Amino acid sequence: MKTLLHPTRAVALAFLFAIVTGTVLLLLPLSHATAGEVPWLTAFFTAVSAVCVTGLVVVDTGTYWSTFGQTVIMVLFQIGGFGMMTAATLLGLMVNRSLRLRTKLITQVETHALGLGDVSSVARLVLVTTFASECLIATLLTLRLHVSHGLPWGEAAWSGLFHAVSAFNNAGFSIYPDSLMRYAGDALILLPVMVAIIVGGIGFPVLHDLRTKWHDPRHWSLHTKLTLSATAILLVGGAATLLAMEWSNPKTLGPMSIPGKLLAAAFASVSARTAGFNAIDIGALTHESWALHYFLMFVGGGSAGTAGGVKVGTVAILLMLVVAEIRGLSDSEGFGRRVSHSAQRQAITVLVLGSAMVVVGTLFILRGSDIPTDQVIFEVISAFGTVGLSTGITADLPESGQLMLTLLMYVGRVGTITLAASLALGERRMPYRYPEEHPIVG
Template sequence: MKTLLHPARAVALAFLVTILAGTLLLKLPLAHAEGSAAPWITAFFTAVSAVCVTGLVVVDTGSYWSWFGQGVILVLFQVGGFGMMTGATLLGLMVNRSLRLRTRLITQVETHSLGLGDISSVARLVFVVTIASELLIAALLTLRFHLAYALDWHEAAWSGLFHAVSAFNNAGFSIHADSLVRYASDAFVLLPVMTAIVVGGIGFPVLHDLRTRLRDPRHWSLHTKLTLCGTGILLAGGFVIVLAFEWDNPKTLGAMPVATRLLSAAFASVSARTAGFNSIDIGALTHESWALHYFLMFVGGGSAGTAGGVKVGTVAILLMLVVAEIRGHNDTEGFGRRVSSSAQRQAITVLVLGSGMVVLGTLFILRGTDFPTDQVIFEVISAFGTVGLSTGITADLPASGQLVLTALMYAGRVGTITLAASLALGERRMPYRYPEEHPIVG
């Protein structure tokens, strides 16, 4: 009898297979700028970072990898951001207009579609929005790089395409050693990149909801309302706090004109939540700004998009749960809707598993290095949140520390619940329930 693979395991396995394929391609001498084979750890770490759309690197992408290697990296974070099963769904739709139930179930795990009926429309939306957004941003950046920075059309086009795809997929990879620091004062570069980051990271279920009910906000789903409100609060709050802590820091915003300070602070707030680009030196930030980044990176962006973290919706549900408990309400409510108990349990599970991974990852790396704890925490949360920002220590970590980061990137991209479900030995329904008791809490 044929055994069907659990949908969660299929998703986790698809990402793993893609990572292994990417590692083999990056190991080819053709992928290295000097024509020699890259070390296994370098190829593996880069492949994981690309597929998991993180952006943490142990070598400079622009100078270490050849055009072929950079192309492989671009394809990897395009595939990783687009989604393995979403791509498979689209291919299936091209061949056959109807999808088998098994394919729908697997794709639902990855896309977080609200029902089996909307999987096809969500998959098509993913394709259309991804390609259209990337081409538009790439065109804008190409024109800017050619006209303002005198790059020839070939180089400008490649740089524009690479950064556009990286931005939309929240990958954080750049072919510049300083990321986007050289464009810190250029709104014509940073604003398109910021737009791509937000659109890609807000989540495709939200975009699907907006497309079908744009003129009727009252009928937006609770998920859409929570994601949009939470995103707005985090972006505005991050912008204000970065300005407050970095305004007089001569190593970051302090040496910039006022307009550039505002632009860089806004970019930092957008990028910190999952994108991984930076227009200011992350290693030179104040400790207060690092602490802000801990929170923003851990929360991340919207569900079922290209963003990482525990997700905005998860934190919003937990906050509503806390408010309901404080007020003594039996139901957790928001925007005139009641949050299901299963969603509350999932939110708590995601938070606990995510926090546990960050703690364990930090302890493992601290045991094998002498780097300051705050820097290690930053790298660990950046890896788990698939952000890609770094204080500058990733390349100097021992191989064991880099492998810990790869595990965190994989867990962060696949999803804590999906990964946990894929590792579970099995599931069964209990034919009985134990007597209820209320332990003391707090």
């Protein structure tokens, strides 16, 4: 009898296959900007970072890799953000005009479509939204870079396209060594990038809900309402907190004008939630701002989008559970809806395992290096949350530390998704129940 691969395993293996393929392509001499071989770890780390839409790098993307190598990297984070099985689904739709049940199940794992009937429409929405957004942002950036910053049309077009695709996929890769710091005061560069990050990171199920019910917010799903409200709170709260902490810092916001400070703080708040671009020097932030980034990076963006982290929906469900417990309610409620107990269990499991990965990764890297603990924590959370922000220590880590970061990036991009999906798909009713007791808590 033919053994069928579980959908969650199929997704994980698809990402692994893309990483291996990307590594092989980056090892080619054609990918290197200068003569000489590319170290295997450099190619592997870059491929993992690209496929997992993280953005952490051990070499400068713009000078180390050739145009071919940069194109490979861009294709990898496009595929990584777009989704392995979503791409396969669209290919199947174009060829057969229909989907097998198993293909729908595998795609449902990655897109978090609410029902088998939604898979095709969500997959098409992913395609249209992705390319429409990327083309629009790329056009705006190209025009701005050519007209206002004097870049030749060819260079402006390549930079605009690369950064548009990177932004929408929350990849954080930049062909500039200072990321976007050179454009820190240019709203017409940073604002389009911010829009691309938010649209890509909010999650395709939310976009699907907004597209079909945009005129009637009362009928939006609880997931959509939680994601949008939590995203707004984190973006505004993150920017306000960063302004308070960095307002007078001479190495970050201090020298900027008031509009410049507001723009840079807003961009940092948006980017910290898995995008990985920076318009101010991350290494020069205060320790309090690093701690803020720990939280924003760990939470991440919306489910089933291009963002990473444990997801805002997960944190929102846990906060609702805490509020219900404090108020003595038996159910967690929000927006006139009750959260299922299975969703609560899944949220707790994702948070606990995500926290465990961060702790294990931090301890492992600290054991093999003498880098300050706060910088290691920043790097680990950035890798697990597939953010890509760094205090500048990535290239200085020993090989074992860099390999740990690749594992964290892979788990962050694939693990929490497959975990939540496997919990949902594997849920079953037991034919018996044990006697109940109440252990002491707190």
